[in-house]
Amino acid sequence: MSELREMSPRPPAAVSKPSLSMRMKSSMIMGITGLISRTFLYGFNKVEVSGLQRFIELIDSREDPEKRQRGLLTVSNHVSVLDDPVVWGVLPLSYAFNPSNLRWTLGAHDICFQNKLLSAFFTHGQVLPCHRSKHSIHGGMFQPVMTQAIRLLSSPSSFPAEPTYSTTGSDSIPSPLIHPIYRRYSWVHVFPEGLVHQHPQVDLRYFKWGLARLILESDPTPDIVPMFIDGTQRCMPEDREFPRFLPRIGKKVHVSFGDVLDFDDVFGDLKARWDRLVLKESNKERKRIQGTSWRFFGFLSWGKRGGDGKNPEEGGGGKEGNATAALPGELASDELKYGREAQEIRIEVARRMREEILKLRRKAGDYAEPDPTFGFADTWAADKKIEAKKYTSRVDGSNISQD
Numbered sequence: 571m572s573e574l575r576e577m578s579p580r581p582p583a584a585v586s587k588p589s590l591s592m593r594m595k596s597s598m599i600m601g602i603t604g605l606i607s608r609t610f611l612y613g614f615n616k617v618e619v620s621g622l623q624r625f626i627e628l629i630d631s632r633e634d635p636e637k638r639q640r641g642l643l644t645v646s647n648h649v650s651v652l653d654d655p656v657v658w659g660v661l662p663l664s665y666a667f668n669p670s671n672l673r674w675t676l677g678a679h680d681i682c683f684q685n686k687l688l689s690a691f692f693t694h695g696q697v698l699p700c701h702r703s704k705h706s707i708h709g710g711m712f713q714p715v716m717t718q719a720i721r722l723l724s725s726p727s728s729f730p731a732e733p734t735y736s737t738t739g740s741d742s743i744p745s746p747l748i749h750p751i752y753r754r755y756s757w758v759h760v761f762p763e764g765l766v767h768q769h770p771q772v773d774l775r776y777f778k779w780g781l782a783r784l785i786l787e788s789d790p791t792p793d794i795v796p797m798f799i800d801g802t803q804r805c806m807p808e809d810r811e812f813p814r815f816l817p818r819i820g821k822k823v824h825v826s827f828g829d830v831l832d833f834d835d836v837f838g839d840l841k842a843r844w845d846r847l848v849l850k851e852s853n854k855e856r857k858r859i860q861g862t863s864w865r866f867f868g869f870l871s872w873g874k875r876g877g878d879g880k881n882p883e884e885g886g887g888g889k890e891g892n893a894t895a896a897l898p899g900e901l902a903s904d905e906l907k908y909g910r911e912a913q914e915i916r917i918e919v920a921r922r923m924r925e926e927i928l929k930l931r932r933k934a935g936d937y938a939e940p941d942p943t944f945g946f947a948d949t950w951a952a953d954k955k956i957e958a959k960k961y962t963s964r965v966d967g968s969n970i971s972q973d
Contacts, residue, residue, distance in 0.1 A: 586751035596669040596694045600655075603695065604666020607659030614819035615805065619660045620934070621827035625795065626661070628830065629757075633671050638755035640790050641723030644673065645781065645923055646797035647774050647931075648761035650806045651971065652817060653799055655695075657825050669696060670752055673759040674722055676700035676715060678972055679708075679737060693744060699737050702764070702972075704954065708738050711780030711916075712907055717899030718745065719758050723788035724898040726750030755792075758784065762920065766971035768803045771938045772931065773966070776947050777924045782916035785837060785923070786844045789898045794836075796828040796923070798930035808960060808969035826930040836922055844915050851903040852896065921945055941966070 587593070611617050632638050646653070654675055658666070665672065677697040683689045692699075698718055703709030714735050721729050731750050734742045746753050762777035785794065801823030810818070833841070896902050906912050928940055943949045944966070952964040960971045 586749060588749050588752060592694070593669070596696065597667050599691060599694045600669050600672055600696065601667035603655050604659060604661070604663060607656045608661075608663055608666075609659075610656060610817065610819075611659040611823060615801075616820075616822045617660065618822070618824045619827075620825075621829070622660060622825075624829065625827040626665075628793070628795070629661075629665065629671060632755075632757070633668075635670055635752055635754040641755040641788055641792035642757040642795070643723060643784055643788075643792040644757065644759040644795045644797055645762060645927065646759070646799050647772070647927055648763045648766055649768055649772060649799055650802035651766055652802045652806045653761065653766075654759065656802060656805075657797075657799055660825050671757070672696060673757045674698060674719070674746065675759045675761075676719065678702055680705060681972065696746075698746075699743060701737060704957075705959070711778070711783055712901075713737060716780055716783055718747065719760075719784060720787050720899040721747055721897075722753060722756040722758055723784060723792045724755075725789060726754050728789060729897045729899075758792075760784065762923065766803075766808065766969075767963075768808050768969040768971075769966060770968070772800050772803075773938075773940050773944055774924055774928060774931075775950060776945050777920035779913070779916040779920050781923060782919035783899075785919055786841060786915070787898055787901075791833050791837075791841065794831045794833065794923075796831065796926040796930055798824075798826040798828075798927055798934055800824045800931075800934065808971050824934055826934050828926065828930050831926060836926065837919060840915050840919050840922075843911075847909075847911055847915070848896075848902070848906060851905050855902045917947075 588596070628642070632642065646657075650656075654673075658673070674696045675698070677683070677692055677700060679699040679701045682692040682697055683699045689699075698715045700715050701709040701713055714737050718735060726747070727750070729747070731748045732745055733748045735745050737743060746756075760781060762781040763775045764778045765775075767775050785791070801821055804821040805817045805819070805823065807818070831837075901907055924945055931937055931940070950963075950965055953961075953970065956964070960969075962968070963970050
């Protein structure tokens with residue numbers, strides 16, 4: 571990947587920062603939202619936070635985008651529609667007015683981007699439009715928004731800075747990547763359960779496998795911080811009655827921030843396995859392309875059978891037969907998307923990440939032991955048949971919203 575970075579021209583300085591107008595709008599929207607969130611949490615509820623000082627120190631170390639060394643990925647359970655942005659009210663208020671050092675997250679396209687006003691609000695609030703596969707043909711872990719998230723976490727010199735991207739083939743969404751220095755190694759937060767899951771013991775559903783793409787494909791690998799949230803479901807229970815639009819007050823809210831994970835310890839073997847698979851598939855694709863060229867244009871390329879004069883079918887021309895590295899968020903073959911080994915790796919990455927959050931849950935309170943079957947996608951198959959966006963789970967009786 572380093573060779574690719576050297577060949578890729580750095581974006582011009584003129585687009586290294588958003589316009590002053592855009593920065594002011596983002597600062598205003600995120601700042602006021604942060605003020606409301608903090609006022610709601612500390613003015614009307616009882617708040618307990620663990621690990622906050624460590625997390626603030628981490629955020630402080632990332633204040634200057636040009637000095638960041640890697641992206642930041644925070645991952646948490648999802649118990650209420652209030653989770654984002656309200657939980658970020660635990661940060662000191664001054665942080666809310668500095669968008670360049672605040673999180674990007676994924677928001678439901680059919681909710682957050684259903685009209686121009688909402689689209690503008692959430693775009694300036696650093697939310698990326700995500701289609702949910704249960705309700706949209708454009709959903710899934712390979713939708714364009716995943717490429718945007720992966721590249722926000724990656725080196726800005728390793729991909730082209732395009733001004734817009736499309737989530738459906740017909741829409742046009744402003745890309746944060748057009749400002750590569752300002753967005754350098756950004757912070758991305760995700761809720762990999764993919765929905766609001768209000769279980770009475772705050773047990774966790776399985777984590778959707780798109781999470782593994784952020785962990786495995788970002789270059790370099792990001793710092794990963796697990797989080798555990800409890801209490802916002804009591805502020806905004808899905809079975810609440812009139813007035814539904816008003817959150818309840820006087821509740822206990824707990825937020826736990828874990829340490830930055832030791833990537834090699836938690837995911838190192840899976841990352842190595844993934845990299846081997848990527849290399850294997852990239853070389854297969856290179857050989858396929860070179861083989862096609864050799865068959866059709868061999869008479870024009872006699873004596874140019876690879877970088878070292880070998881027949882391209884033999885894999886010559888690069889260190890260890892390396893193919894040209896794909897850009898972050900791009901996969902060289904369908905095998906890397908849908909192949910059995912690729913799926914096995916993603917499932918295990920998601921399972922291990924879920925376990926890290928369950929560790930925080932164990933430390934946070936006296937909860938019942940988690941149901942081990944909840945960590946498997948097959949366990950929740952019965953709920954896939956329910957078309958409603960809000961329903962009671964057939965699996966565990968929990969209240970579900972927005973899957």
